[in-house]
Amino acid sequence: MFTVPPISPERLPELLRLMPKAELHIHIEGSLEPELIFALAQRNKITLPYPDVESLRRAYAFTNLQSFLDIYYAGASVLITEQDFYDMARAYFVRAAADNVVHAELFFDPQTHTARGIAMETVINGLHRACVDAKAELGVSAALILCFLRHLSEEEAFETLEQALPLRDKFIGVGLDSSEVGHPPEKFARVFARCRELGLHLVAHAGEEGPPAYVWAALDVLKVERIDHGVQSVKDPALMRRLAQDRIALTVCPLSNQKLCVFPDLADHNLGQLLDAGLAATVNSDDPAYFGGYMNDNFVQTFAATGLTAQHAYQLAANSFEASFIDEPAKRAFTERLQNCFATS
Ligand code: HPA
Numbered sequence: 001m002f003t004v005p006p007i008s009p010e011r012l013p014e015l016l017r018l019m020p021k022a023e024l025h026i027h028i029e030g031s032l033e034p035e036l037i038f039a040l041a042q043r044n045k046i047t048l049p050y051p052d053v054e055s056l057r058r059a060y061a062f063t064n065l066q067s068f069l070d071i072y073y074a075g076a077s078v079l080i081t082e083q084d085f086y087d088m089a090r091a092y093f094v095r096a097a098a099d100n101v102v103h104a105e106l107f108f109d110p111q112t113h114t115a116r117g118i119a120m121e122t123v124i125n126g127l128h129r130a131c132v133d134a135k136a137e138l139g140v141s142a143a144l145i146l147c148f149l150r151h152l153s154e155e156e157a158f159e160t161l162e163q164a165l166p167l168r169d170k171f172i173g174v175g176l177d178s179s180e181v182g183h184p185p186e187k188f189a190r191v192f193a194r195c196r197e198l199g200l201h202l203v204a205h206a207g208e209e210g211p212p213a214y215v216w217a218a219l220d221v222l223k224v225e226r227i228d229h230g231v232q233s234v235k236d237p238a239l240m241r242r243l244a245q246d247r248i249a250l251t252v253c254p255l256s257n258q259k260l261c262v263f264p265d266l267a268d269h270n271l272g273q274l275l276d277a278g279l280a281a282t283v284n285s286d287d288p289a290y291f292g293g294y295m296n297d298n299f300v301q302t303f304a305a306t307g308l309t310a311q312h313a314y315q316l317a318a319n320s321f322e323a324s325f326i327d328e329p330a331k332r333a334f335t336e337r338l339q340n341c342f343a344t345s
Pocket residue numbers: 027030065072177178179180205208256286287
């Protein structure tokens with residue numbers, strides 16, 4: 001257990017920004033800024049239903065997950081070529097590096113693109129090339145996690161997996177995202193079992209808007225290694241004990257939760273409650289272009305609103321390395337860098 005030296009509250013925001021961290025919950029299509037949406041639309045001769053960047057940004061007023069997803073899928077329609085996918089991911093990596101993100105595991109939604117006639121290799125090759133360059137040029141290590149859209153059928157998830165398997169060496173795992181309520185994890189039991197046999201890492205969104213039962217099912221039916229969001233778990237004490245005992249990480253996204261009205265206010269967020277119950281919670285941006293903040297915005301705004309401490313900050317960053325899918329020596333090296341950052345602050 002690393003004890004953080006005394007740090008004054010005024011210096012905490014700087015430390016939050018400076019500390020090395022991993023991002024484990026970022027939908028790369030959710031990093032498409034309105035400016036890039038317009039630039040790609042122009043490059044690909046696509047007419048958008050908004051006259052300019054400002055009017056598109058004004059449409060980013062959400063009441064729940066579905067109201068966001070409708071506009072998020074529409075924004076992704078400007079992605080056509082491999083270079084478009086590269087440019088989107090590159091812009092994210094540059095922004096992440098500025099926030100001292102040293103490792104990122106990126107979700108992507110291939111079905112959003114293959115349904116529009118874009119080839120699977122166009123999507124994966126563009127994103128993968130950006131991951132390779134992020135390491136070489138920005139010092140950010142990166143990996144891809146293919147997400148199945150849960151509002152579609154399990155059969156369609158199997159077809160997507162088949163299309164992606166020729167590129168198996170370019171992604172490390174699978175996840176489950178999109179509309180949660182009404183689409184429980186059990187719907188994808190067989191395809192996740194197949195992915196497990198293939199040696200892929202498994203994660204799933206659960207307990208963002210959906211009930212604790214969905215978190216249980218993600219753990220016990222899908223056998224996931226991490227839960228994305230999971231903030232509804234606090235409603236079930238037995239689930240909280242299970243998550244703490246098994247060190248199942250929750251990839252929490254505070255600004256997303258605020259913008260999608262999961263919590264009425266950032267000050268009401270339960271991140272502190274999760275950490276104090278011994279859960280391996282992490283902080284992440286989810287869809288930063290839509291929710292008004294990248295990693296450091298999430299850290300700084302959440303700490304300011306909830307009064308979390310420097311010890312919580314250390315724990316969140318340490319959890320992000322522990323919960324990542326990098327090897328043990330890399331985890332140790334990142335954790336050492338983190339401890340040095342706190343020790344010299
Ligand atoms: O927060 C989210 N939840 C579910 N699906 C998503 N797809 C992008 N972001 C999200």
